[in-house]
Structure formats: structure tokens, C-alpha cells
Amino acid sequence: MTSKAMTMDAATSARLHNQLVKLGDMMGDGLHHEPGGKWIVTEYRRTMRALGHSLPRCNNGDAINRAMAERLKTMSCPKCGGALKQTRSGSKRAKCGSCAALFQFVRKAKGRAQA
Numbered sequence: 001m002t003s004k005a006m007t008m009d010a011a012t013s014a015r016l017h018n019q020l021v022k023l024g025d026m027m028g029d030g031l032h033h034e035p036g037g038k039w040i041v042t043e044y045r046r047t048m049r050a051l052g053h054s055l056p057r058c059n060n061g062d063a064i065n066r067a068m069a070e071r072l073k074t075m076s077c078p079k080c081g082g083a084l085k086q087t088r089s090g091s092k093r094a095k096c097g098s099c100a101a102l103f104q105f106v107r108k109a110k111g112r113a114q115a
């Protein structure tokens with residue numbers, strides 16, 4: 001037996017990075033706060049450690065911002081058709097620039113906003 005498990009090949013590293021992004025997106029959607037969603041945090045930590053990163057502080061604003069930006073790209077205000085904008089960095093709420101309606105993005109459902 002060799003100690004090959006200690007070194008990480010490029011494929012493994014890429015796979016872990018991929019997984020990290022996916023998990024980060026899920027956390028950006030708040031899935032880890034839902035019942036049974038704890039594994040996401042556990043898996044995220046494990047992946048971070050496997051990649052040799054130190055754990056981030058309890059701040060996934062980047063993931064939220066990315067998820068929000070993605071979603072707002074494809075959405076307009078259901079009430080007036082105006083453009084929606086994230087209320088502030090790290091927020092999961094968006095506001096309509098025209099009628100000022102506020103929308104809360106809670107879960108992954110594509111293209112659906114909850115007023």
C-alpha cells in the first residue's frame with residue numbers, strides 16, 4: 001500500500017471545486033436552513049477542508065449575490081414588468097425599480113418569486 005491518498009490529482013481537485021460551487025449555490029438559496037438540509041453545510045465544510053481551504057466565516061453573501069444576480073437576470077416585476085434589483089448585497093430580497101414592490105426569494109423554484 002502506498003500513501004497515494006494523500007496527494008490530490010487534478011481531476012479530484014476539479015471535482016471538489018465543482019461540488020463546492022454547487023453546495024455554495026444551494027446555501028445561497030437557503031436550502032441548508034430547511035429541514036434535512038444540514039448535510040449541505042457538513043458537505044461544504046468537508047469539501048473545503050479536502051481542498052485545503054480554511055473555513056469561511058458564517059457569511060455566504062457571495063453565493064447569495066450570485067444566485068440573486070442569476071435569478072434577476074431572467075425576471076421582471078410580476079406586477080408592472082419593471083426591472084427587479086437586489087435590495088442590498090447579501091440580501092435575498094429584490095425590489096422593483098418602477099413600482100417599488102418587494103419580493104422575497106426563498107427557495108430554488110426557478111423563476112418564481114414570493115411576494
Ligand SMILES: [Zn+2]
Nearest residue numbers: 077080096099
Ligand atoms: Zn413593479
